[in-house]
Amino acid sequence: xxxxxxxxxxxxxxxxFGLDNGCLTATLGTxxxxxxxxxxxxxxYTTEDSVALEEGMVKTxxxxxxxxxxxxxxxxxxxGYAHSDEITVESLRIAASTARAISEGPGPGRAVAVRSxxxxxxxxxxxxxxxxxxxxxxxxxxLGEIDAxxxxxxxxxxxxxxxxxxxxxxxxxAASDGTLAGDVRPLVRLNVQVIAANAAGSRRESGYxxxxxxxEIERVFAPEAWRPLxxxxxxxxxxxxxxxPCPAGTxxxxxxxxxxxxxxxxxxxxxxxxxxxxxKTSTFADRIGQRVAAPGVTVVDDGTIxxxxxxxxxxxxxxxxxxxxxxxxxxxxxxxxxxxxxxxxGMAATGNGRRESYAHLPMPRMTNTFMLAGSxxxxxxxxxxxxxxxxxxxxxxxxxxxxxxxxxSANEAYLIEDGQIGRPVKGATLIGNGPxxxxxxxxxxxxLELDRGIGTCGKDGQSVPxxxxxPTIRLxxxxxxxxxx
Amino acid sequence: xxxxxxxxxxxxxxxxxxxxxxxxxADAMLVESDGVEARVRDREIDxxxxxxxxxxxxxxxxxxxxxxxxALTSTSDLALAAVTRMxxxxxxxxxxxxxxxxxxxxxxxxxxxxxDLALFDPADRVLEVExxxxxxxxxEAAARALDxxxxxxxxxxxxxxFHRVVYGNSAGFFGEYQSASHxxxxxxxxxxxxxMQRDYWMTLHRRIGGLEDPAAVGRRAAExxxxxxxxxxxxxxxxxxxxxxxxxRSLLSHLFACVSGYAVYRQTSFLAGRIxxxxxxxxxxxxxxxRRPGGLGSRPFDxxxxxxxxxxxxxxxxxxGYLLDTYSGRKLGLASTGNASRGASSAPSVGPTNLSLExxxxxxxxxxxxxxRGLLVTELIGQGFNPVTGDYSRGAAGLWxxxxxxxxxxxxxxxxxxxGEMLRALDAVGSDLLWxxxxxxxxxxxxxMTVAGS
Numbered sequence: 001x002x003x004x005x006x007x008x009x010x011x012x013x014x015x016x017f018g019l020d021n022g023c024l025t026a027t028l029g030t031x032x033x034x035x036x037x038x039x040x041x042x043x044x045y046t047t048e049d050s051v052a053l054e055e056g057m058v059k060t061x062x063x064x065x066x067x068x069x070x071x072x073x074x075x076x077x078x079x080g081y082a083h084s085d086e087i088t089v090e091s092l093r094i095a096a097s098t099a100r101a102i103s104e105g106p107g108p109g110r111a112v113a114v115r116s117x118x119x120x121x122x123x124x125x126x127x128x129x130x131x132x133x134x135x136x137x138x139x140x141x142x143l144g145e146i147d148a149x150x151x152x153x154x155x156x157x158x159x160x161x162x163x164x165x166x167x168x169x170x171x172x173x174a175a176s177d178g179t180l181a182g183d184v185r186p187l188v189r190l191n192v193q194v195i196a197a198n199a200a201g202s203r204r205e206s207g208y209x210x211x212x213x214x215x216e217i218e219r220v221f222a223p224e225a226w227r228p229l230x231x232x233x234x235x236x237x238x239x240x241x242x243x244x245p246c247p248a249g250t251x252x253x254x255x256x257x258x259x260x261x262x263x264x265x266x267x268x269x270x271x272x273x274x275x276x277x278x279x280k281t282s283t284f285a286d287r288i289g290q291r292v293a294a295p296g297v298t299v300v301d302d303g304t305i306x307x308x309x310x311x312x313x314x315x316x317x318x319x320x321x322x323x324x325x326x327x328x329x330x331x332x333x334x335x336x337x338x339x340x341x342x343x344x345x346g347m348a349a350t351g352n353g354r355r356e357s358y359a360h361l362p363m364p365r366m367t368n369t370f371m372l373a374g375s376x377x378x379x380x381x382x383x384x385x386x387x388x389x390x391x392x393x394x395x396x397x398x399x400x401x402x403x404x405x406x407x408x409s410a411n412e413a414y415l416i417e418d419g420q421i422g423r424p425v426k427g428a429t430l431i432g433n434g435p436x437x438x439x440x441x442x443x444x445x446x447x448l449e450l451d452r453g454i455g456t457c458g459k460d461g462q463s464v465p466x467x468x469x470x471p472t473i474r475l476x477x478x479x480x481x482x483x484x485x
Numbered sequence: 486x487x488x489x490x491x492x493x494x495x496x497x498x499x500x501x502x503x504x505x506x507x508x509x510x511a512d513a514m515l516v517e518s519d520g521v522e523a524r525v526r527d528r529e530i531d532x533x534x535x536x537x538x539x540x541x542x543x544x545x546x547x548x549x550x551x552x553x554x555x556a557l558t559s560t561s562d563l564a565l566a567a568v569t570r571m572x573x574x575x576x577x578x579x580x581x582x583x584x585x586x587x588x589x590x591x592x593x594x595x596x597x598x599x600x601d602l603a604l605f606d607p608a609d610r611v612l613e614v615e616x617x618x619x620x621x622x623x624x625e626a627a628a629r630a631l632d633x634x635x636x637x638x639x640x641x642x643x644x645x646x647f648h649r650v651v652y653g654n655s656a657g658f659f660g661e662y663q664s665a666s667h668x669x670x671x672x673x674x675x676x677x678x679x680x681m682q683r684d685y686w687m688t689l690h691r692r693i694g695g696l697e698d699p700a701a702v703g704r705r706a707a708e709x710x711x712x713x714x715x716x717x718x719x720x721x722x723x724x725x726x727x728x729x730x731x732x733x734r735s736l737l738s739h740l741f742a743c744v745s746g747y748a749v750y751r752q753t754s755f756l757a758g759r760i761x762x763x764x765x766x767x768x769x770x771x772x773x774x775x776r777r778p779g780g781l782g783s784r785p786f787d788x789x790x791x792x793x794x795x796x797x798x799x800x801x802x803x804x805x806g807y808l809l810d811t812y813s814g815r816k817l818g819l820a821s822t823g824n825a826s827r828g829a830s831s832a833p834s835v836g837p838t839n840l841s842l843e844x845x846x847x848x849x850x851x852x853x854x855x856x857x858r859g860l861l862v863t864e865l866i867g868q869g870f871n872p873v874t875g876d877y878s879r880g881a882a883g884l885w886x887x888x889x890x891x892x893x894x895x896x897x898x899x900x901x902x903x904x905g906e907m908l909r910a911l912d913a914v915g916s917d918l919l920w921x922x923x924x925x926x927x928x929x930x931x932x933x934m935t936v937a938g939s
Binding site for chain 2: 049051054055057058059060061062063064065066067068076077078079080081082083084085086095098099101102136137140158159161195197203204205206246248249250279280281283359361395396397398399400402403405406407408409426427428429431432433479480481482483484
């Protein structure tokens, strides 16, 4: 697969499929024969592989090659889209004719001059070779070491499941405004799940941890990276063997740093995506300038952090990513925008136009969303709670952006009694109302952490990799679901 | 249009190339899909999207009777050079994995009869996109016309997808089938006193002619959104919880996750090792029927060429059997149940075909009327289910019941319990079985769950 790499995307697609600037210009010209506002082409060539272990054996290896092109035309609020797994001049012409059908009437017929390809101003994830080129034997060896190490840590471990997944994606975006942007996107992920059983075999619990990002795959091969991860997974499964049912009701909640930032993703992030606010279907519509969080709460979405899972040099419409302040000291400042919604709302695109693949239309999506640090030592925050819940890790969350109600499920949580961390509890689910949840923030820690690089966000059937982060925070009087009434 | 290589020839070429490279066995699946989707919002077209895709997956096994090593590769580039290279990579990758005594193709019993399951109507191929968009318009218009409080919408969406699956293996099986799915989905927003509520209704069928009337879909969606207006929390309590058919099917999908052969042999299911035991109320009978005519999960053969069939999972509360493909069956010393599920780019795993809980005789209204105080759940959010333990805790919205009548809408609460205990405490099964996918349930009532609120 050395031929895929690591040529600049424009020459990669030109060499492989014979697409030169003339062809791109002609295709966009076909789209622009109608009255349209914008047209773009998205080319993709993705290789993904995964190797998985269970029962002490690497039983399977997969390798997937996916290529295609999506042609999009925008006219007012309308979008026409056609995609094909064939990348040929003929399939491009057909797709452009299909996509432009949403526009009524002939347009002025514009000539498009596609600029020469723009390389990213800064490459956030340079790699010397695609992660999919790493020898499979090295991945097999890693998984074997993980299995042995997990079992050596605690005799109660009965199952170890681990996988290493690598992706190498080359994209090229050409648009009617002359944009021509290419990007080479590596993505690596290591997953570890273990099952622990008590001595009698009467109770089993699982633990899961993962890590990843846009970096050289060698990073996950390093023992100093995977050993703490495996130890953490084993600790979690064994801890859950001791966990008691979670009490239900309203209580003060302390969220640990890092991955619990999923709170921001669900409670406010989705509700601030431009499409929902243009359509006014979000509970945050028309609220810019209003207080939506407690003083001291600042939330940003930043697609420019090097090597992060949610980062991109360009979004999937060719707009450079940026750091966007969503909430500043508790006041709503901005939305996340793709080109369509930015144009219709008279705002600037923020580099958040993302799509799962060439087979999908872009939408406003988050990148890495996190809360900035405050000044409280995390120990003081826990000590400030008389009776409550300390939640450290979550398995997932979901939001209804219209009613604002969100939920997320803890897979590591403890009771707090008189300011002390007490027994572990299982099955804790937190539920709240987006516009009011961040008003309940009463303490903000000085310990901002980002997650380990495992987030995947689903919207309208499309999955994209994202990141979250947060310092330790305290939320007053949140509803906690559990089985103990 | 294009002049693609013949699908059967591509599959044959992949198999023969893998065998020439030394694979002891191989299989290949080619999936061709095309379709159109469109959304209307505020009477205007929001988007129209057309798609064509073909993906070939090649699975190679190397080794001998003591154990086979396996790997899978897939490509959307079907040029000869790409197919050849992916076959080579499958064989090379397989050599790097471990020899597994349970790996390999089924030993036999491949499907011989491929019945017409009414999965596709060729007449629907002559698809008028404008007519489908008009259905979306009519659904949204009906939703808006129902009540002046329907002031906004996430839109109304139509889709038509056509699939052709061609599968062959080195054991001599070769088969193909076509299927289609057509859908109409409407999601209006009701607004009152500054608060918004969304909800949806949908219709899904193998034939366009089998879809519900668009206006009826729109009205139903609007009624569901309207009845949520004024929702509030309730105090934390333990009460009977009724799941409507839309939410009840999620309980059945949790049950499926626990009877899937992989979860059983991995011991990641609380139902592992419990065949023959009473795991649920006698009211519970669960069937997986792979050949239900027109079923949204029906197929004449599974992802390994095995015939699909009628499987009893739970019979009057007793766990009768797990759902298996060849691999998970071998791990448990059992035969495949014809539940191998795969796409072109994924190896087989276990999937439901048409999994349903047998309906009872009471209407949902009758179940509500016999509930003195409780919660009727109409929406669930979040992922709070743990198949290892059965622990269950999710966010919910719905309707509060007092004295056997709907009192007011409820939101921002959680419901919690344990699936094992919930199945045993199931004390009412509705007559309203609703098929909106490959898993279906009637309304269900659980005698007691913890509802957490204010």
